[in-house]
Amino acid sequence: MIQSGHTRVSNTLDGIHSYEHRFCPAPFKRGPIDVSWFLFIILAIFTLGGGLGVVVTRNVVHAALFLLVSLVAVAGLYLILFAEFLALVQVLIYGGAIIIVLIFAIMLTRTAEYPYISDNKQWPLAAVAAAAVGVVLGAAFLDNNLSQTTPNSPAFADLANSLFTTWAIPFEVASLVLLVALIGAIIIARTGEDNR
Amino acid sequence: MVPLVAFQLLSAALFAIGIYGVMARRSAVLIVMSIELMLNAVNINLIAAASHLEGTGRWANFDGHIIAIFIITVAAAEVGLGMAIILRMYRNRSTVNVDEINLMKW
Numbered sequence: 199m200i201q202s203g204h205t206r207v208s209n210t211l212d213g214i215h216s217y218e219h220r221f222c223p224a225p226f227k228r229g230p231i232d233v234s235w236f237l238f239i240i241l242a243i244f245t246l247g248g249g250l251g252v253v254v255t256r257n258v259v260h261a262a263l264f265l266l267v268s269l270v271a272v273a274g275l276y277l278i279l280f281a282e283f284l285a286l287v288q289v290l291i292y293g294g295a296i297i298i299v300l301i302f303a304i305m306l307t308r309t310a311e312y313p314y315i316s317d318n319k320q321w322p323l324a325a326v327a328a329a330a331v332g333v334v335l336g337a338a339f340l341d342n343n344l345s346q347t348t349p350n351s352p353a354f355a356d357l358a359n360s361l362f363t364t365w366a367i368p369f370e371v372a373s374l375v376l377l378v379a380l381i382g383a384i385i386i387a388r389t390g391e392d393n394r
Numbered sequence: 395m396v397p398l399v400a401f402q403l404l405s406a407a408l409f410a411i412g413i414y415g416v417m418a419r420r421s422a423v424l425i426v427m428s429i430e431l432m433l434n435a436v437n438i439n440l441i442a443a444a445s446h447l448e449g450t451g452r453w454a455n456f457d458g459h460i461i462a463i464f465i466i467t468v469a470a471a472e473v474g475l476g477m478a479i480i481l482r483m484y485r486n487r488s489t490v491n492v493d494e495i496n497l498m499k500w
Contacts, residue, residue, distance in 0.1 A: 238396045242404050249408050249431050253415035258423060265427050268408075272434050275404075278396065279445040284437075284462055291466055296430065296473045303423055303477040307484040317418050318493060324417035332410030339402035346398050349445045352456035365460050372467045379471035383478035389485070 234278055241278065244271035258304050266297050280351035401442035408435035422480045422490045426473065433469045437462045 248268025252261045269292040276285040352360075361369060408431055415428025444458025484490050 232395065234396050238400060242400075245404065246407055246411070249411040252424070252427050252431060253411055253419065258421060261424055261427055265430060268431065269434060272438060275401070275438055276441055279401070279441050281441045281445060281459055281462075284441055284459055287463065287466055288437075291470055292430070292434075295470060299473050299477050300423060300427060303480055306481055307423065307490050318420045321414075321418035324414050327417060328410040328414035331413050332406050335406035335409060336403050339399055339406060342399075344398070344447055346446045347448060348395055350455075351445060352454075352459065356454075357456060357459060360454060360456065361460055361463070364454075368464060372464055376467060376471050379475045383474045386475070387478035387481045 237274070237278055241271045241274040244268070245275065259301070262297060262300050262304060265300070266293060269293055269297070278349075280349050282351065283354060283357060398442055398446040401438055401446075405435040405439040405442070408432075408438065420491050420493055422476075422483065422492050422495075425492065426476050426480070430469065430473070433465055437465055440465070 245268050248264045248266075248271060251264030252268065255261050255264060269288065273285040273288040273293070276282075276288060412428045412430075412432030412435060415431065416425055419425050419428060440458040440462045444456055444462075447455065449455030449457065480490055483495060487495065489495075
């Protein structure tokens with residue numbers, strides 16, 4: 199198997215500012231608190247704040263910008279997890295492409311009704327459902343006791359080897375999906391008057 | 395080091411926010427944005443697990459990275475197609491309010 203020969207990049211953020219912590223709840227007591235905790239808390243605040251901004255604000259352009267904040271903070275979380283390639287891809291595709299497409303769509307569908315159609319009448323039910331899903335997921339995550347290692351990341355060469363050998367067929371299917379989606383988008387979005 | 399459960403709780407919270415957005419918003423563009431939030435929550439979860447856990451059996455311990463790459467690819471395709479559908483919807487009905495798109499509603 200090609201996957202077995204990968205190397206590990208060790209966690210270099212550990213132990214920079216290590217000191218014992220006293221105020222952490224029980225599931226988090228796994229080691230000394232360090233600089234990655236501070237980065238994690240800051241990025242988590244930006245991620246969740248951006249997400250809340252997306253679902254709360256009444257201005258659609260502000261929602262897109264909040265989404266950008268959240269996505270870039272998620273790229274920072276990938277960096278804490280030592281997934282540098284994913285952080286790069288996240289900034290390029292989400293921050294660069296998807297936000298631009300969303301803002302284009304907002305611009306092309308600009309209607310006067312946007313401020314009045316932000317939330318529908320069933321938002322309390324939606325809040326209850328979202329809280330229930332969050333509680334169930336959180337309980338499931340707090341309940342697991344998987345053996346963890348220190349955060350490590352694959353080398354780029356191993357990632358590429360695995361992507362082009364073990365995952366080659368899904369990779370080709372993904373390229374086909376992109377092609378079909380783009381052709382479909384062109385056909386759906388064109389006006390129909392220009393095909394003479 | 396930040397334990398796995400912290401990332402998992404963060405991703406659960408982000409997923410719940412995305413679900414609230416999908417269910418409570420009325421503008422189609424905002425619903426697509428909430429779907430992006432949910433996809434990102436899943437990606438955080440996958441990459442945290444790939445980075446904190448050992449691979450077992452046929453799974454290498456970085457397969458989560460690869461699945462996350464595929465999720466980002468599909469998200470890009472989804473946004474392109476979804477925006478085309480929203481543009482078409484706006485041109486035909488001159489609204490993006492999903493409560494008014496009830497032609498096929500029983």
